[in-house]
Amino acid sequence: MTASEPAMNAPLLEAGQLAVNIGGHRVCHDLNWRIDAGESWAILGRNGAGKSTLLATLAGLRPQHRGRLSIAGLALPHASAGAGARAIARVRGYLSQHQIDPFASTVMETVLVGRHPHLGRWDWESAEDRRIAGAALNEVDLGGFAEREVQTLSGGERQRLAIAQLLGQEPQLFLLDEPLTHLDLSHQVAVMELLTRRATEGAAIVAVLHDPGFAARYCRQALLLFGNGEWLAGRADEVITATNMTRLYGHPLRELCADGNRWFVPC
Amino acid sequence: MPTRRRALLVLAVLVGLALLSLLVALAAGSLPVSAGDVLCALSGEQGGLAVEVIRGLRLPRALAAFACGGLLALAGALMQVLLRNPLADPYVLGISGGAAVGALSAMLAGLTLALMNLAAFAGALAAMLLVFGLAHGDSSWTRSRLLLTGVIVAAGCGAVVALILSIAPDDGLRGMLFWLMGDLGQATSPWPALVVLTLGLLVTLPFARELNLLARGDTLAQALGVSVGSVKHGIYLVASTLTAVAVTTAGSIGFIGLVVPHLVRLAMIRLGWGNDQRLLLPASALAGGSLLVLADTLARTVIAPQQLPVGVLTALLGVPVFLFLLGRQPNDRQ
Numbered sequence: 001m002t003a004s005e006p007a008m009n010a011p012l013l014e015a016g017q018l019a020v021n022i023g024g025h026r027v028c029h030d031l032n033w034r035i036d037a038g039e040s041w042a043i044l045g046r047n048g049a050g051k052s053t054l055l056a057t058l059a060g061l062r063p064q065h066r067g068r069l070s071i072a073g074l075a076l077p078h079a080s081a082g083a084g085a086r087a088i089a090r091v092r093g094y095l096s097q098h099q100i101d102p103f104a105s106t107v108m109e110t111v112l113v114g115r116h117p118h119l120g121r122w123d124w125e126s127a128e129d130r131r132i133a134g135a136a137l138n139e140v141d142l143g144g145f146a147e148r149e150v151q152t153l154s155g156g157e158r159q160r161l162a163i164a165q166l167l168g169q170e171p172q173l174f175l176l177d178e179p180l181t182h183l184d185l186s187h188q189v190a191v192m193e194l195l196t197r198r199a200t201e202g203a204a205i206v207a208v209l210h211d212p213g214f215a216a217r218y219c220r221q222a223l224l225l226f227g228n229g230e231w232l233a234g235r236a237d238e239v240i241t242a243t244n245m246t247r248l249y250g251h252p253l254r255e256l257c258a259d260g261n262r263w264f265v266p267c
Numbered sequence: 268m269p270t271r272r273r274a275l276l277v278l279a280v281l282v283g284l285a286l287l288s289l290l291v292a293l294a295a296g297s298l299p300v301s302a303g304d305v306l307c308a309l310s311g312e313q314g315g316l317a318v319e320v321i322r323g324l325r326l327p328r329a330l331a332a333f334a335c336g337g338l339l340a341l342a343g344a345l346m347q348v349l350l351r352n353p354l355a356d357p358y359v360l361g362i363s364g365g366a367a368v369g370a371l372s373a374m375l376a377g378l379t380l381a382l383m384n385l386a387a388f389a390g391a392l393a394a395m396l397l398v399f400g401l402a403h404g405d406s407s408w409t410r411s412r413l414l415l416t417g418v419i420v421a422a423g424c425g426a427v428v429a430l431i432l433s434i435a436p437d438d439g440l441r442g443m444l445f446w447l448m449g450d451l452g453q454a455t456s457p458w459p460a461l462v463v464l465t466l467g468l469l470v471t472l473p474f475a476r477e478l479n480l481l482a483r484g485d486t487l488a489q490a491l492g493v494s495v496g497s498v499k500h501g502i503y504l505v506a507s508t509l510t511a512v513a514v515t516t517a518g519s520i521g522f523i524g525l526v527v528p529h530l531v532r533l534a535m536i537r538l539g540w541g542n543d544q545r546l547l548l549p550a551s552a553l554a555g556g557s558l559l560v561l562a563d564t565l566a567r568t569v570i571a572p573q574q575l576p577v578g579v580l581t582a583l584l585g586v587p588v589f590l591f592l593l594g595r596q597p598n599d600r601q
Contacts, residue, residue: 056486059490061486061489061490081494082494082497085489085492085493085494086492087492088492089490089491089492090492093490094486094490096484096486096487096490100483100484101483102351102352102353102482102483102484103353103482103483103532103541103542104532104536104541104542105483105541105542106539106541109268109541109543110483112268113479113480113483113487113491114491116476116480116491116492116493117491117492119476121473121476122473124270124271124545125268147539169491
């Protein structure tokens with residue numbers, strides 16, 4: 001018997017002996033990973049290590065090569081086919097690296113798209129859905145933008161809109177591929193703070209990041225992908241070290257401390 | 268996006284316009300008729316010559332025009348979502364080309380009208396399966412592969428059509444050209460097209476919100492729980508079937524399938540309602556149907572008793588209207 005509804009007591013995400021490949025490149029093998037509510041994970045690795053591929057696999061958007069994978073007790077990729085895809089979409093949200101807008105649309109409509117998994121086949125967006133969407137826009141500092149045309153937004157505004165869409169989806173598991181792309185420093189901080197706030201409120205976040213300093217500051221856990229299939233997972237303060245970062249990026253990095261935060265700069 | 272009530276209101280207005288266009292089509296023509304004749308014909312009472320003309324000639328033709336316009340506009344709207352390209356039309360994947368090869372071959376062989384319709388439908392289905400099979404050759408069912416396959420198949424059909432035209436006897440050429448340009452004079456019964464149009468709407472409307480997501484990219488749609496693969500295959504099959512039925516009924520009438528969904532979308536964006544397929548699909552079908560009814564009425568009255576192929580009129584009227592509206596669109600949509 002296979003469950004079709006998410007289980008409340010199961011871990012939000014569980015991977016066992018997971019192997020992920022893309023185009024002959026081995027992203028990871030024998031990955032054993034468990035993500036529970038309240039956790040905040042950073043995925044770090046150099047370009048081409050397979051961070052996005054791993055994240056898409058975890059989201060159920062592409063099949064794994066081998067191994068077990070489940071979201072809230074629903075086994076992937078089996079459960080992500082057909083009607084199960086909607087059940088999974090109510091639990092896990094996925095922010096893709098690129099946002100495309102082939103057709104004209106307003107900011108409000110774009111956020112409301114995130115409500116899709118919560119609406120029945122014949123439902124239209126209710127006042128409650130619009131309230132949730134409006135609140136999501138406020139959270140990403142796009143409060144007055146509801147009627148703006150999406151194609152007129154700047155890169156950073158468009159990225160925050162994508163995050164608002166994800167907030168409107170109200171998932172418990174946030175899988176974020178480079179959530180800080182195009183954002184200025186103040187919005188990078190604001191977005192990381194609002195995401196980690198979600199984690200303290202009972203969700204879990206997994207974010208592909210490029211700055212080990214941001215990862216160390218905002219995420220309590222980290223997964224390093226070394227690009228040859230090897231991986232290292234653990235508490236951020238133990239895993240994100242100058243030695244590991246030097247090995248990870250193939251370039252000597254130095255750790256600097258200021259105001260209790262650790263930052264990594266190239267030597 | 269519009270609220271449900273507003274969407275229904277818009278659709279009600281469009282239904283009214285559609286009925287109005289049908290009335291115009293029944294009343295206009297070389298034989299003058301009175302309002303009483305039209306009422307008499309519609310209520311099924313016996314009447315004179317005028318009633319017979321309305322019931323026997325004008326009504327079936329107007330209904331066929333409505334169905335074909337609706338089919339083409341709906342198919343165009345679906346293709347634009349499938350190919351995620353506002354410039355796509357129902358013919359871009361070679362369906363009309365396949366139908367043209369079938370229809371013209373039948374005309375060349377001197378077959379009856381019924382067999383010609385059958386050949387046109389078979390040609391359309393063959394082109395559809397060919398494109399589907401080739402584009403589906405490996406699992407990567409990508410847009411560019413589908414588009415490229417369709418364009419190549421259409422080009423091949425175009426060559427065969429040119430070949431048939433060049434070897435056809437002179438007295439058959441006129442019928443072939445009218446078929447190619449689209450002409451409702453050859454429509455026999457409106458019912459198959461009307462039934463397919465209704466079925467097409469019934470099948471696609473439950474998936475309209477999924478189509479909204481698909482128009483924003485496969486990854487986003489998949490992440491939000493849409494079964495992208497099956498929905499895309501479904502749209503392709505439905506849109507192709509609608510197109511095949513339309514071209515079988517009235518030849519390849521151009522422009523409706525490209526312009527009507529576009530105009531409806533443009534109007535919806537003006538109103539701040541965006542690209543919502545829940546309204547766009549039925550509104551396109553109604554608007555496309557009404558437009559083709561009016562165009563066909565013009566085609567058979569403007570230089571009566573001679574009739575023009577309606578495809579020529581849709582393009583002649585559509586091009587300037589479209590360019591005008593596109594030019595009026597403000598560049599900074601803020």
